[in-house]
Amino acid sequence: MKNAGSAVAGFFAAIGHFFGDFFTAIAKGDWAVKLTLLIWGAGYARRKQYVKAIVLTALEVGVICFSVFFASQYVPKFGTLGTVVMEQQLNMQTLKMEFNDYDHSFLILLFSLFSFVVWLIAAVVWIRSVTGAYRLQLDAEAGRHINTFKDDVHDYLGDKFYVTLLTLPIIGIVVFTVIPILLLIFVAFTNYDQQHMPPSALFTWVGFTNFKSLFSSGGMTVTFGYAFVRVLGWTLVWAFFATFTTYFGGILMSLLLNSKKTRAPRLWRTLLVITIAVPQFVSLLLVRNFFSNGGIVNTICARIGLTGWLRSMGLISTSYIPFLTAPGWAHVMIILINIWIGVPYQMLIATGILMNLPADQLESARVDGANKFQTFRYITMPYMLQVTAPTLVTDFVKNINNFNVIYLLTDGVYTTTNQLMANSQAKEVDLLVTWLFNLTQNYYNYKMAAVIGIMVFIVCAVFTLVAFNFLIRGDKEGVYQ
Amino acid sequence: MKDKKIGGIVSHNLLIAVLCVIWLIPIVWLVCMSFSAAPNMNTSTFFPTEWSAKYYVQLFHSDTVNQFKAWFMNTFKIAIFTCIICTCFTLMVAYATSFGKFKARKPLMNVAVMLNLFPGVLTMIAVYFTLRTFNLTNSHIGLILVYSASSGLGYLICKGFFDTVPRALCEAARLDGCNEARIFAQIVIPTSRPIIVYTIISSFLTPWMDFVFAKMILNAGISENYTVAVGLYKMLDKSLINSYFTIFCCGGILVSVPIAILFFIMQKFYVEGITAGAVKG
Numbered sequence: 001m002k003n004a005g006s007a008v009a010g011f012f013a014a015i016g017h018f019f020g021d022f023f024t025a026i027a028k029g030d031w032a033v034k035l036t037l038l039i040w041g042a043g044y045a046r047r048k049q050y051v052k053a054i055v056l057t058a059l060e061v062g063v064i065c066f067s068v069f070f071a072s073q074y075v076p077k078f079g080t081l082g083t084v085v086m087e088q089q090l091n092m093q094t095l096k097m098e099f100n101d102y103d104h105s106f107l108i109l110l111f112s113l114f115s116f117v118v119w120l121i122a123a124v125v126w127i128r129s130v131t132g133a134y135r136l137q138l139d140a141e142a143g144r145h146i147n148t149f150k151d152d153v154h155d156y157l158g159d160k161f162y163v164t165l166l167t168l169p170i171i172g173i174v175v176f177t178v179i180p181i182l183l184l185i186f187v188a189f190t191n192y193d194q195q196h197m198p199p200s201a202l203f204t205w206v207g208f209t210n211f212k213s214l215f216s217s218g219g220m221t222v223t224f225g226y227a228f229v230r231v232l233g234w235t236l237v238w239a240f241f242a243t244f245t246t247y248f249g250g251i252l253m254s255l256l257l258n259s260k261k262t263r264a265p266r267l268w269r270t271l272l273v274i275t276i277a278v279p280q281f282v283s284l285l286l287v288r289n290f291f292s293n294g295g296i297v298n299t300i301c302a303r304i305g306l307t308g309w310l311r312s313m314g315l316i317s318t319s320y321i322p323f324l325t326a327p328g329w330a331h332v333m334i335i336l337i338n339i340w341i342g343v344p345y346q347m348l349i350a351t352g353i354l355m356n357l358p359a360d361q362l363e364s365a366r367v368d369g370a371n372k373f374q375t376f377r378y379i380t381m382p383y384m385l386q387v388t389a390p391t392l393v394t395d396f397v398k399n400i401n402n403f404n405v406i407y408l409l410t411d412g413v414y415t416t417t418n419q420l421m422a423n424s425q426a427k428e429v430d431l432l433v434t435w436l437f438n439l440t441q442n443y444y445n446y447k448m449a450a451v452i453g454i455m456v457f458i459v460c461a462v463f464t465l466v467a468f469n470f471l472i473r474g475d476k477e478g479v480y481q
Numbered sequence: 482m483k484d485k486k487i488g489g490i491v492s493h494n495l496l497i498a499v500l501c502v503i504w505l506i507p508i509v510w511l512v513c514m515s516f517s518a519a520p521n522m523n524t525s526t527f528f529p530t531e532w533s534a535k536y537y538v539q540l541f542h543s544d545t546v547n548q549f550k551a552w553f554m555n556t557f558k559i560a561i562f563t564c565i566i567c568t569c570f571t572l573m574v575a576y577a578t579s580f581g582k583f584k585a586r587k588p589l590m591n592v593a594v595m596l597n598l599f600p601g602v603l604t605m606i607a608v609y610f611t612l613r614t615f616n617l618t619n620s621h622i623g624l625i626l627v628y629s630a631s632s633g634l635g636y637l638i639c640k641g642f643f644d645t646v647p648r649a650l651c652e653a654a655r656l657d658g659c660n661e662a663r664i665f666a667q668i669v670i671p672t673s674r675p676i677i678v679y680t681i682i683s684s685f686l687t688p689w690m691d692f693v694f695a696k697m698i699l700n701a702g703i704s705e706n707y708t709v710a711v712g713l714y715k716m717l718d719k720s721l722i723n724s725y726f727t728i729f730c731c732g733g734i735l736v737s738v739p740i741a742i743l744f745f746i747m748q749k750f751y752v753e754g755i756t757a758g759a760v761k762g
Contacts, residue, residue, distance in 0.1 A: 010587075010588070011588060014584065014585075014588070106610065106614070107614065110610065110611060110614060154660070157660050157661060157662040158660040158661050158662070159661070161577075161581070161660070161661030161662055161665070162577040162580075162581030162583055162661075164662075165573040165574070165576060165577040165581075165665075166573065166574065166577050166589075166633075168570065168573070169570040169573055169574045169632070169633030170633065172570065172629070172630035172631055172632070172633060173596070173630070173631050173633050173634060175630065176604075176608055176626065176627070176630035176631045177596055177599070177604055177630075177631045177634065178596070179607075179611070180604040180605075180606075180607030180608045180610075180611065181596070181599050181603075181604055181607070183607040183610065183611070184603065184604070184606070184607045187607075253500070256493075256496070256497060256500075257497065259493065261489060261490045261493040261494070262493065262494060262497060263490070263494050268497050268498075268501055270745070271501045271504070271505060272500075272501060272504055273744075273745070273748060274505065274508055274741065275504050275505070275507075275508060276744070277737065277740060277741035277744040277745065278508065278511075278733070278737040278740075278741065279689060279690045279710070279733075279736060279737060279740055280690065280692070281690075281692040281710045281713065281714060282511070282713065282733035282736065282737055283507065283508075283511075285713070285714065285717055285729075286507055286510070286511050286730075286733065287507050289522055289717070289722075289726070290507055290510060294524055295522070295524055296510070296522075296523070296524055296525075296526075296527060298524075299524055299525055299526075300527070340504065340507075344504070348748055397598065400600075401600035401601075401602065401603075403600075403602050403693050404692060404693065407692075407693070408692065412718075412719065433600055433602045433603070436602070436603065436606070437602060437606075437693075440606050441697070441700075446606070449606060450606075453599075453603040453606070456600060456603060457598060457599050457603070460598045460600075461595070461598050464594075464598060
């Protein structure tokens with residue numbers, strides 16, 4: 001936690017510094033710096049940086065126009081998310097049915113959020129232009145060189161090249177990741193669902209109601225609490241098994257293939273990798289039909305008498321083996337099929353890492369008379385763990401969110417018989433993410449989906465923080481540079 | 482003694498062979514099924530009872546359900562644009578975080594780690610709302626934006642590689658009066674060929690491999706606009722599977738072949754990239 005602590009402290013120190021500079025600039029700046037508070041370009045125009053001055057002032061005009069003509073329609077309604085319901089009225093002049101000037105809750109939420117982000121950025125630019133103008137003043141007073149526009153351009157290809165590089169990607173990330181995440185968090189506190197779908201209906205803030213219904217399990221109709229515990233449990237069990245079976249499977253397989261006894265290792269490796277070179281939507285959809293109730297595997301099992309034997313043991317009650325359609329069976333099959341898909345990947349990675357395994361260590365172990373298992377236990381595994389610990393953590397998080405395997409194998413095939421699960425649109429084999437996906441795609445229950453989304457994030461974040469603090473100590477970046 | 486050794490080698494290789502057979506059964510089944518003469522799935526025998534290649538021909542004759550040609554071209558178009566934007570963004574962010582010396586570097590990287598914890602599917606729903614507001618759902622532009630806009634977050638593997646580029650080389654260039662932009666373009670890019678090939682191929686493959694986002698964005702649209710993944714998925718709908726299963730297998734194989742080739746080129750770089758990134762933390 002020490003790392004995180006110092007990072008937070010550093011963050012606040014930087015913010016303090018930022019505002020400190022701003023107030024010094026206002027206090028000690030000349031008239032031009034003070035005018036910059038009103039007209040962003042003023043301080044720069046005084047120091048003859050006209051291009052910069054024009055750009056900044058134009059930006060200011062843009063932000064003002066944005067606020068007056070756009071944001072003002074939405075932000076004032078942010079507190080209520082709209083009050084005017086859509087209605088059709090007869091227009092007496094044209095004698096046609098027309099819609100009234102109704103409020104659209106979702107647009108209010110989205111555009112308010114967008115305005116907040118724009119204003120935040122504008123505030124940062126504003127503060128920076130004031131401090132920048134003050135710095136120019138100091139430079140001028142000390143008689144230092146003041147950048148011309150050409151120098152500035154030069155700077156953005158030189159010392160400040162990182163700004164040029166990062167601008168576009170960061171805009172992309174803000175618009176397509178940050179704003180959606182904020183939107184999601186806000187939706188979790190509203191009653192946005194099928195009964196409250198804009199534009200025909202409004203939705204509004206409901207506080208923590210959705211969170212309460214996720215954690216309360218009582219009654220037969222709203223069973224989110226009941227389903228949540230089960231889905232979360234399976235998600236964690238799945239992530240654990242999916243990560244560790246493929247991880248150790250991959251290491252064992254790569255040891256097997258790289259052994260001196262293996263003939264034509266490249267051929268074998270290529271054959272194994274074919275399974276992952278086929279896109280998952282092809283291979284998984286295929287496997288799902290391979291194991292379907294009336295599928296080929298069931299035919300073979302019935303022919304060799306396996307189905308009958310299982311029936312006599314009382315393990316199944318149907319005339320087929322419900323590989324992907326009964327709880328228990330489906331859970332095991334999903335993990336097994338995931339081994340089929342995941343082991344070749346891990347094998348590739350393990351092969352790459354094991355090639356760098358220090359040969360002298362293996363040699364000295366052999367001289368000391370260690371057997372194969374001891375070498376594996378005391379040399380290969382510790383080395384692998386040390387190198388791959390971060391990937392192991394990210395793999396676990398990836399598996400918590402492993403949408404493809406679960407969705408492609410069970411969507412439309414698996415139907416739950418548990419009424420309590422069905423009431424909240426969940427299935428026994430659902431992960432949190434597939435449940436969330438179904439809630440939005442098929443049931444338009446956005447509020448609960450948003451709450452589940454936040455839960456997924458919390459699970460992943462807690463796990464990552466704990467894992468990184470216990471497993472991986474220190475920052476190794478500098479060592480290798 | 483010698484017999485025992487040979488026995489060991491034989492059983493060792495036999496074990497590997499058995500594993501490979503297990504791993505390949507579904508793939509072999511896919512190939513066999515695509516050459517079946519019946520349109521539906523054969524559930525009584527592993528190999529089709531009659532062999533024929535006629536469904537490969539039919540794959541290219543579009544009907545109401547099957548628009549494979551259009552799907553293939555759509556995916557190709559989307560993949561090209563995604564590839565260009567993703568590669569640029571990833572390299573730019575990786576260079577800035579690896580070579581840049583600025584105060585916000587560490588905080589930015591921490592924020593990126595945090596943002597990566599929000600699964601793509603999750604933000605996807607909010608992105609979907611937003612795109613729908615701007616009328617970009619059921620359009621390829623929307624899908625390209627979804628694939629590529631946030632690609633800057635996937636910079637870590639690339640950064641791990643850039644960290645290994647000798648700093649002395651850049652210092653020397655700087656002393657010779659090279660600015661950062663030229664160092665980036667003329668020193669770092671040429672020495673990082675493996676990771677660039679890796680980035681290009683992997684971002685090109687994203688639209689081919691992806692299913693979730695394509696389904697979400699294109700689901701309500703018309704069949705002609707689908708990508709291969711969504712189109713093939715729809716073929717296996719309960720009402721269609723009996724007449725389209727063999728065509729699905731043909732389509733699956735035709736998509737898999739180019740992807741598999743690219744994948745084999747990439748896997749070498751993939752391993753290098755992953756291990757480099759892992760070791761360097």
